[in-house]
Amino acid sequence: MSREDVLAIRTYLLAQPPISQPQPRNILPFPFNQRWTVALWKLANLHTGSFTPDRNRTAAWNRGAYLVEVLGHCGACHTPRNATFGMDEDHKLAGGTAGIWQAFNITSDKIAGVGGWSNEELSRFLKTGAVPGKAYAGGPMAETVMNSLQHLSDDDIQAIVAYLRDVPAQSGDEKQPRFSxxxxxxxxxxxxxxxxxxxxxxxxxxxxxxxxxxxxxxxxxxxxxxxxxxxxxxxxxxxxxxxxxxxxxxxxxxxxxxxxxxxxxxxxxxxxxxxxxxxxxxxxxxxxxxxxxxxxxxxxxxxxxxxTTGQTIMVLAAQSLVACAAVLMLGLLLLLARRLRRRTSSVRLMSAHRDRR
Ligand code: HEC
Ligand code: HEC
Missing domain, CATH: 1.10.760.10 (Cytochrome c-like domain)
Known part of the structure; x- marks a missing residue:
């Protein structure tokens, strides 16, 4: 985010009335309830630095890129995740999940994405969440429209559309467009x-x-x-x-x-x-x-x-990974302890030998 936007949000937050609210209990399953593991996640997936506009593109395209990639974080739902749960940037906006909900492919692909929608239809969807003959926004997308996108200016909506039009097409499992x-x-x-x-x-x-x-x-x-x-x-x-x-x-x-x-x-x-x-x-x-x-x-x-079954498998996989790592660590420690013991006993043997002489 631009420094200006970060400071604007801070000013807004500080102007809100204070609320005293107890912290909710952490109900994530192990190992996801371990806060320190976020440090590992950041090593793999955090990209620092600020958004730099592309000089070869129009102002609207750059504004759209900033809204989609940064402020709107459309990819948090619409981009698939990699093995470490970061966004898979090679498949940007090719379809991801929001809880159980599937956030569809919104790349420019004509079959799997929204390449078959007109600009007008896309704008209308973002502004209202309802385009008869194409799609209606349910679940988390209804919330996105209700709490956020419906309040954007027409220029910003058009900027998002200009950018989406240009997101490289990614194919998917669809045999024909979802809306057809x-x-x-x-x-x-x-x-x-x-x-x-x-x-x-x-x-x-x-x-x-x-x-x-x-x-x-x-x-x-x-x-x-x-x-x-x-x-x-x-x-x-x-x-x-x-x-x-x-x-x-x-x-x-x-x-x-x-x-x-x-x-x-x-x-x-x-x-x-x-x-x-x-x-x-x-x-x-x-x-x-x-x-x-x-x-x-x-x-x-x-x-x-x-x-979903996939998510249950993911939790089990992470737990077995942690278990394997723990067993490996224990094995290494035992090996190390054995080596140390052997070395000290051979040192003792050597000094006993010297004393006898
Ligand atoms: C919180 C998760 C979430 C966020 C954030 C989000 N979306 Fe969505 N989006 C979804 C879900 C889920 C659907 C499918 C809704 C349904 O099935 O009714 C969807 C559907 C869509 C569709 C319709 C696709 C189709 O073929 O029906 C478009 C277009 C879209 N989103 C664009 C965007 C854009 C642009 C942004 C960012 C400004 C965004 N979304 C942010 C979850 C999200
Ligand atoms: C009282 C009227 C009403 C009844 C009864 C009703 N629906 Fe709906 N349905 C709606 C409305 C309104 C929407 C959402 C319109 C919007 O998103 O603007 C909707 C949306 C949907 C969608 C599309 C959601 C999306 O994200 O695109 C599906 C699928 C659906 N309904 C299936 C059903 C099924 C199956 C039943 C019967 C169990 C049912 N509806 C009963 C009014 C109704």
Whole structure:
């Protein structure tokens, strides 16, 4: 950050009323609850120095780079992590995670990224979080829009778009753009438009969808005509190559907050069991989104617990790494102690020999 911006934030923080609040307990699993390990992380991943504008680029591009890379830290969610949990800069903005949520690839790739969006659509998404026919911001992206991006000036939004356009394309698992799945949505009308959507989904999913979701999203997933209840076809969340965001939307709902014209969606996690959430998510992706994507009840149970299989494996791997390192250290210490003992006993032997002579 520029020195000016750091000082401005400091001035703002110091002007806030003081609040006395006890420190929350550290609930991270070992070894992540060890503060000193952050020093090791910094060795591998901290890049110091300040942002230097590129003289060969326009002022808007440089402003966009500063907003995306520095102040907006879009990469904290949208860039994948390397083996030491730093941002993998070789795959900048190629898709990462925010808790369970998948923060999609937003590079200029036409299939896996947002290369197929118009400038106008991108600006509208950043400013409002809702672009009918492309995407709606749920989960952590809804928070980003609500708390932050909606307050940016139009110039800053356009600067971000100019920079995003130029982020090198990175391909992914998508076979076609996330927003392109599902047949053209018919505006809600329950009557016999069978065959308008691609797959069918299970009967259990169909029952649940009709009773819980169709009032807002339409029997054929077309949403409401003004787009305030989103269409589930031509929507990047059901069209993604991963099922997490659809499942999390059902579990947590969408808090669109005070952003102009947007409505929120209630959370269904409290009164559906894991099997029902899985049936619904699979029905939504099969009929309206990417039919290759599915989840199991066991996946949903893990999501509710706040982790994915990958994250559980990561914690276990880190713990076994620490255990291996500890065993190795112990082995080395034992070896060293043995050597010392052998040396002192041979010294003693030698001096006994001398005394005898
Ligand atoms: C706290 C995490 C987080 C941050 C920070 C964040 N995003 Fe996102 N973003 C997400 C998630 C999660 C999604 C997927 C939302 C969904 O499924 O509804 C997303 C979706 C998007 C999409 C839509 C992609 C698509 O194909 O649907 C765009 C564009 C985007 N973000 C741009 C940005 C930009 C630009 C920034 C920085 C100014 C940013 N995001 C910062 C988490 C984040
Ligand atoms: C009361 C109306 C209502 C009901 C009922 C409802 N939704 Fe929603 N849904 C919404 C709104 C509003 C949004 C978010 C609009 C926005 O982001 O601006 C949304 C968003 C979504 C999204 C897209 C989220 C994203 O990040 O792109 C999915 C998927 C979804 N709903 C699925 C469902 C499913 C499945 C059900 C049934 C369990 C359901 N909805 C029931 C109103 C509703």
């Amino acid at each position: 799945w599902g047949n053209a949505a018919t505006v809600d009308g329950d009557a016999g438009t069978e065959g308008m959507t691609q797959g069918s989904g299970t009967a259990a999913g169909d029952d649940l969808y009709r009773s819980l979701c169709s009032t807002c999203h339409g029997a054929n997933g077309g949403g409401s005509s003004d787009g305030s209840y989103p269409s589930l076809t031509r929507n990047s969340t059901p069209g993604a190559a991963t099922p997490e965001d659809v499942a999390m939307t059902i579990l947590e709902g969408v808090k669109a907050g005070d952003v102009a014209g947007r409505k929120s969606m209630a959370a269904f996690g409290g009164w559906l069991d894991d099997g029902q959430v899985a049936a619904l998510a699979n029905y939504v992706t099969a009929r309206f989104g990417n039919p290759d994507v599915s989840v199991t009840a066991a996946d949903i149970r893990q999501m509710r617990a706040g982790s």
